[in-house]
Amino acid sequence: MSLRGRPVRVKFAYQQVADEIQKQIFDGSIKPGERLPGEHELAEMFGVTRSTVREGLRQLENDGLVHRPSPRRLEVCLPGTDALTSRASRTMMMMGVTFRDLWQVSMVTEPLAAELAAQNITDPEKVELRAIHARLSAITDDMLLVSKIDTQFHSFIAEATKNRVLTMAREPVSMLLYRGFAQVAPLAKIALPRQAEAHTHIVEAICAHDADLARTWMRRHINDFWKAIQNANLQDSVPAELPSEDE
Amino acid sequence: MSLRGRPVRVKFAYQQVADEIQKQIFDGSIKPGERLPGEHELAEMFGVTRSTVREGLRQLENDGLVHRPSPRRLEVCLPGTDALTSRASRTMMMMGVTFRDLWQVSMVTEPLAAELAAQNITDPEKVELRAIHARLSAITDDMLLVSKIDTQFHSFIAEATKNRVLTMAREPVSMLLYRGFAQVAPLAKIALPRQAEAHTHIVEAICAHDADLARTWMRRHINDFWKAIQNANLQDSVPAELPSEDE
């Protein structure tokens, strides 16, 4: 016979506190933006010490369920994607993903993004998309800035799809590719006109709600990027940390 | 003139502790699997109190960089994807993603997975894939179990691609779709033979390293699933929490 033994998980006090608060956030007892009571009060409510509450809060903070604009303010907030993307890309980096891996995925997500964006973009978004494109076109020398705005360009298209799943799935990939772009950029100055052309076509196709065309051009665009990576012989290398993270 | 004021960010002690340990993990000073000194010792090393160290450790624990099999053992570990996927799917759920969103993404990720799996699957993996398929085929009544094994089936294919980016990107999506599957399953019993057929073709194509065929069948398979969702009129609804999370 087989004895089914589920691991008895001991519930530590700080865990219970975190779970309880989390539950109240999920079921709507506490609404996003609302302030939480002070640690002292929380401690009294849960019948534990402030230290215990603190450890629980720290966990919620890491989960992105509460936010501390200043040490004094502790407010509930729905978890954004920021924390997730940075963690995801960090994990990918540590797992040793290669540019090839990133490219293979981008090769399907980016065209999809373009396609869906063409279907769902709003008029105000069109204006902004064109603005980003214009800003990108204006740069001719600072390749690092080019890669930065380019990443922004793609992210904006993804957001225009209104598909959060796609947004979340591609964001970490995009972040890592950005680093790759920054690495190959100096070598790829020659490809700039070609990139600009692709971008123009993508923007126009999306704004014209031509999903097929948008997808096609995006596909081409990503492929170009891949060729640049290959020229730099980076296919199987791992994205590196960027030197600085200043604005 | 423009006065540039970057927000002064105070580095709290527990943050510094966490950062320092994290840095030592990243640069390889501490290797995965190794044990960390006790809290008391760490406190002495960093010149802070145990409480402070604790808060820092809690953060690393949440990040998945250290692991506590029991309260006594504190060991370094490379962050797995488990914590990320559960967090990601939770976030998606709270953002109110619909089955349509999930399907749109799966429609590109799953065929890609099949394609790459066909290229990269190893012989031992073929055996296991067939085993999962057989296990799935044997079930005829328990639709909930079907959806569970089906999820496993797809995840296994994704792992066979050896592309960690794809694995990580699709896992949360798969998790949420699983819930959807569990919801429509009772209604979709009729579609079971069709699903079995698709699975068979997918398995054979992958094992024969026929990437195109694998992609095609996977595409068809996902489309079938979408039709089931439509029949249940769930396209724009949000995946619900499953009743229980036993074994």
Add this chain to the structure above:
DNA sequence: GAGTCGTTTAGTGTCTGACAGTCCGACATA
């Protein structure tokens, strides 16, 4: 020697209590 069984002990989880620095909100002032 390998495996089993107590015993010891180090280390965690939690608590009490405290203090300095700081931020918030309100009040007063112009």
Add this chain to the structure above:
DNA sequence: TATGTCGGACTGTCAGACACTAAACGACTC
């Protein structure tokens, strides 16, 4: 209305303590 001042509340950090448990250790059997 906008600015200066002030008290109070609250956080981050500290020191020290205690119960309880799991890991390490040694004793004991085969």
